[in-house]
Amino acid sequence: MGRLMISLGSIYLVWKRYAYVYRKNMAFAVITTFVEPFLYLASFGFGLGSVIGIIDVGGIQVSYRAFVLAGIVGQTILFQSFFEAAYGSFVRMYYQKIFQAIAVTPVTIEEVLWGEIIWDASRSSTSAVAVMLIGVAIGDFSILGVLCAIPICFLFGMIFASLGLLVSAKSQSIDSISYPQYLFIIPMFLFSGVFFPLTNLPNLIHKIIFILPLTSVLSVLRTLVLGFTFEWWAPIIISGWGILLIPLARKAMIKRLVA
Amino acid sequence: MSSLSVIDLYKNYSRKNRPVVEAVRGISFDIKPGECFGLLGPNGAGKSTTMKCVTGFYHPSKGSIKVLGLDIAANLRDARMKLGVCHQDDTLDTDFAMLDQLLQFASFFRIDKKEALLRSEKLLKRFDLLERKKDLVESLSGGLRRRLQVARSLINNPELLVLDEPTTGLDPESRRSLWEILCEERKKGMAILLSTHYMDEAQRLCDRVAIIYKGKIVACDNPQKLISDVTNDKMIKEEIRPGITIERPSNLEDVYLLLTGVSLAADLSEGA
Ligand SMILES: Nc1ncnc2c1ncn2[C@@H]1O[C@H](COP(=O)(O)OP(=O)(O)OP(=O)(O)O)[C@@H](O)[C@H]1O
Ligand SMILES: [Mg+2]
Numbered sequence: 001m002g003r004l005m006i007s008l009g010s011i012y013l014v015w016k017r018y019a020y021v022y023r024k025n026m027a028f029a030v031i032t033t034f035v036e037p038f039l040y041l042a043s044f045g046f047g048l049g050s051v052i053g054i055i056d057v058g059g060i061q062v063s064y065r066a067f068v069l070a071g072i073v074g075q076t077i078l079f080q081s082f083f084e085a086a087y088g089s090f091v092r093m094y095y096q097k098i099f100q101a102i103a104v105t106p107v108t109i110e111e112v113l114w115g116e117i118i119w120d121a122s123r124s125s126t127s128a129v130a131v132m133l134i135g136v137a138i139g140d141f142s143i144l145g146v147l148c149a150i151p152i153c154f155l156f157g158m159i160f161a162s163l164g165l166l167v168s169a170k171s172q173s174i175d176s177i178s179y180p181q182y183l184f185i186i187p188m189f190l191f192s193g194v195f196f197p198l199t200n201l202p203n204l205i206h207k208i209i210f211i212l213p214l215t216s217v218l219s220v221l222r223t224l225v226l227g228f229t230f231e232w233w234a235p236i237i238i239s240g241w242g243i244l245l246i247p248l249a250r251k252a253m254i255k256r257l258v259a
Numbered sequence: 260m261s262s263l264s265v266i267d268l269y270k271n272y273s274r275k276n277r278p279v280v281e282a283v284r285g286i287s288f289d290i291k292p293g294e295c296f297g298l299l300g301p302n303g304a305g306k307s308t309t310m311k312c313v314t315g316f317y318h319p320s321k322g323s324i325k326v327l328g329l330d331i332a333a334n335l336r337d338a339r340m341k342l343g344v345c346h347q348d349d350t351l352d353t354d355f356a357m358l359d360q361l362l363q364f365a366s367f368f369r370i371d372k373k374e375a376l377l378r379s380e381k382l383l384k385r386f387d388l389l390e391r392k393k394d395l396v397e398s399l400s401g402g403l404r405r406r407l408q409v410a411r412s413l414i415n416n417p418e419l420l421v422l423d424e425p426t427t428g429l430d431p432e433s434r435r436s437l438w439e440i441l442c443e444e445r446k447k448g449m450a451i452l453l454s455t456h457y458m459d460e461a462q463r464l465c466d467r468v469a470i471i472y473k474g475k476i477v478a479c480d481n482p483q484k485l486i487s488d489v490t491n492d493k494m495i496k497e498e499i500r501p502g503i504t505i506e507r508p509s510n511l512e513d514v515y516l517l518l519t520g521v522s523l524a525a526d527l528s529e530g531a
Contacts, residue, residue, distance in 0.1 A: 007336075013366050020363070021354040101350035104314045105367035105415075106339045258317055259272045 006114065010107040014115025015122070017102075022123070033127045037076040041131065044068045044195065057197045060228060066140035070225055071194035073128050073135075073153070074218045080124035081157045082185055085164025086177050089116055089253075093168065099257060109258060113250045117165060121157030128153040135225060145224040152224070156217050159242045162249035163213075169252035193218045213241040260328045262419045262450030263290040263313065268322035270308050282308040284474035285322075292418070295441070295451040297461040297482075299511075300471035301519050306454040307347050309471070310421050313452060314344050327418055340368060343417030345409050347424045347454075351396045357383060357407055358392040361414055368415040375414075382410040385440055387433075401428045409437060413444070420444070422453045426460060438464060458512035468511070472519045482511050489514045 022029045049065030057067065093099045099116075103109040129150055135141030167180045191205075192198075192214035198206060209215050210233075219234035270283040283305040290296045298306040311317040313324055315331040315338065324331045326338040352360055358379055365375030383389040386406045396404060409425050420441075426434045441451060441464065455461050461468050462482045469479040478485055486492065490509035498504045 009369075010367075016366070017352075017363055020359075024354070096353055097346070097348055097350040098352045100316070100346065100348075101352065102367060104316055104339065104342070104344040104346075105364065106336045106369070107367045108335060109316070259274075 006108075006110055010111040011114045011118065013107060014102065014112050015119050018115070018119035019122075033080065033123060034130055036079065037072055037127055037131045040072045040075065041069060041134065045072065055197070058199060058229060060226075062226060062228075063140065065138075066135070066226055067197070067222075068195060069131070069135050069140055070222045071218060073131050073149075073225070074156075074192075074214055074221055075189055075194050076127045076131055077124045077153055077156050077217065078160050078185070078189060078214055080127050081120045081160035082164040082167075084120045084123060085116065085161040086167045086171075086181070087164075087174065088120070089165055090168040090171060090174050090177060092116075093253070093257065094174070099253075103257075109254055110250065113165065113253055117158050117161045117246070117249070120161035120164065121154050124157040124160070125150065125153040128157075132225065141225040142227065145227070149221060149224045152220060155242065156238070159213060159238065159245055162242075162245040164249075166245060166249035166252050169249065169256045188212050188214045211237060213238055216241075260292075261289045261325070262292050262294070262327055263288075263296075263452060264323075264325045265289070265309070265313065266323045268309065268312060268324065269320045270305070270312055270317060271320045282474055283312070283319075286469075286471070286474070286476055287322075288469055288476070288479060290419070290450045290452060292448045292450050293445050294466045295445060295453060295464050297465035297468035298452065298454040298471055299456075299458070299461055299468050299515055304471040304519075305474040306471060307423055310344075310423050310452065310454065313421055314342060315339065340415065341418040343412040343415060343420040345412040345420075345422045345425050347427075349404055349408065351404055351408055351411070353396045356393050356395050357388055357399075360396060360407065361411055364411050365414050370415065378414060378416075382413055386410040387436065402430055402433055405429055406433055406437070413440075418449055420449055420451045422451060424454055424456065426455065426457065434460075458510065458515055462511040470515060470518050477518050478514070485514050486511060489517055 045065045045068050049063065049068060052064035054061055055064050055067060099109065099112050102112050132141055132146045132149060136143050136146055167177055171177050191209055192212050193209070194214075198209060198215070201209065216234040216238035219228075219231045220238065222228040223230045223234075266287050268283055268286045269281075272280040272282055286305070286309055288296065298309060300306055308317065312319045313326070313331070315335045318332070327341050329338040331338050352363065355363060361379035361382060362372075362375050365379065370378065380389065380392070383392050386409070388403065388407060388410065391399070391403075396407065399407065405425070405428050409422065412420060412422070426437060429437065438460075445451065451464075453461075453464060465482060467479065467481055468485065469476045471477070478489065480488070486509055490513050493509050494506050495509050495513060496504060496506045
C-alpha cells in the first residue's frame with residue numbers, strides 16, 4: 001500500500017468527515033476550540049500581565065501581556081492538536097473503529113491518517129488564528145507577522161498532531177495516554193517559555209528545553225508576531241521534529257491497525 | 260473471470276515479545292460471479308483474517324488475492340471500488356445519523372450527491388430503517404446497527420460482498436429479510452464471501468462452503484455434497500431432552516462438528 005499514490009481527493013473526503021462532525025456539534029466545538037485559549041489569555045495575559053507590565057527579553061522591551069499572548073498561541077496549537085490526535089484518534093481507532101471502516105473503501109489507511117493529521121492541524125490553527133486576531137485587535141501583534149504565522153501554525157499543528165497520533169498508536173488503553181501527557185506535554189507547556197523567557201534558567205535545564213519542539217515553535221512565533229530576534233536554530237529543530245514525527249506516527253498507527 | 264481468487268494465502272501475526280500466530284496457513288479458493296461462498300470454522304480459525312486480507316486491509320504474509328481479476332495489492336483502489344465490506348466488529352461511525360452515515364460512505368466511493376441520496380434511501384427502505392433515518396447510530400439497538408452496517412456495505416453496488424458474520428444479533432425476521440436481499444443481489448451477479456456460525460444459514464445461502472480449522476481448509480464443497488460425503492447421509496439419533504430421542508437426517512452442523520471436533524484435532528495436527 002505504501003507504493004500506492006496518495007490521493008489528495010481522498011484525504012479531503014476524510015477531512016470532510018471531521019469537519020462535518022465538528023459543524024454538527026457546534027456548541028461543543030466552539031467551547032473546546034476557543035474557550036480554553038481565552039481563559040489562559042484572560043488570566044495570564046490581562047490578569048498577570050497588568051501586574052507585571054513591561055519585561056526585558058534579550059534586550060527587547062515588551063509588555064508581559066504581549067509576551068504571554070504569543071505563548072498562548074503556541075500552547076493552543078500544542079494542546080488542541082495533541083489532545084485531539086491522541087484521545088480523539090484513540091477513540092476513532094479503538095472504540096469506533098472508523099479508521100478500519102473507511103480503510104476498506106477506495107480510501108486507504110494512509111489517506112485516513114493524513115486526513116486525521118490535517119484535520120487536527122486545521123482545528124488547532126483555527127484556534128491559534130483566533131488568539132492571534134485578538135493580539136492584533138489589542139495592538140500587541142503585527143498584522144503582517146500574523147499573516148505569515150497562519151500557514152506556519154498549521155505546520156506546527158501537524159507536528160503536534162503527529163505526536164498525538166504516535167502516542168495513540170503506542171497506547172494500550174486510553175488511560176495510558178496520560179503518561180506522555182503528564183510526563184512530556186504538560187512539563188513542556190510549563191517550561192518551554194509560554195509564561196517566562198528562558199534566558200534566566202540554569203544551563204542544563206536550558207539545554208534540555210532548547211530541543212523540545214514547543215520551544216522552537218514559540219521562538220518562531222515571537223519572531224513573527226512580536227518582532228523578536230530571529231533564532232536560526234528554531235526552524236531547524238522544529239523541522240527536525242516534523243521530519244521525525246509525521247512519518248513515524250503514521251507508521252506506528254498503520255503497524256497497530258494493519259497487523 | 261472469478262469474482263475472487265485466493266491462492267495459497269498465509270497470514271502470520273507477529274507482535275513484539277509474543278510468539279508468532281499463524282492465523283492462516285495456505286488457504287486457496289475461488290468464487291464465481293453470483294456465487295455465495297461460506298467460510299465456516301471455530302472461533303480463531305482464521306475466517307476474519309482471511310477476509311481482512313481479501314479487502315486489502317491486511318498484507319498477506321504469502322499468497323495472492325485477486326478481486327474481480329485485479330490483484331488487490333497492486334490495484335487496491337480499483338478493486339475496492341467494486342468491493343463491499345461488513346466487518347465482524349461494529350464499525351459504524353457513531354457521530355452520524357443513519358442516512359448521513361450512508362451518504363458519507365458513498366462519498367468515499369466518489370458517488371455523486373444525488374445518486375448517493377437515492378441509493379441511501381433505497382437501502383434504508385430495503386433494510387426497513389427508513390423511518391429512523393435521522394436517528395443517531397448511538398440510539399439504535401444492536402440488531403438495527405448490524406442492519407445498518409450491512410446496508411452500508413452495499414452502498415457502492417459491490418460486485419463482491421464480504422460479510423463477516425452479518426446476521427449475529429439479528430432477529431429471525433431481519434435475518435430472513437437480509438437473506439432475501441442477498442438473494443436479489445446475487446441474481447444481478449454479486450458474489451458473496453460469507454462467514455457465519457449458523458449452520459442453517461450456511462446451508463441455505465451458500466453454494467459452497469469451506470470449513471476452516473486452525474488456518475487451513477479441511478473441507479470445501481457444496482453443503483449437500485459435504486453432508487453425504489462426510490456423514491454418508493446417515494440418520495442421526497439423539498436425545499434432545501431427557502427421555503426424548505429423535506432420529507433426523509444429518510446436516511451441515513454434523514459435518515462441521517465432525518471435521519472440527521476435538522477428536523479430529525489430533526489427527527489433523529499430525530498430518531499438518
Ligand atoms: N490483530 C491480531 N493480532 C494478533 N493475533 C490476531 C489478530 N487478529 C486475529 N489474531 C489471531 O489470529 C487467529 C485467527 O483469528 P480470526 O479473527 O481470523 O478468527 P475467526 O475465524 O474470525 O474467529 P471468530 O469466529 O471468533 O470470529 C486467532 O488465533 C486470533 O487470536
Ligand atoms: Mg471472525
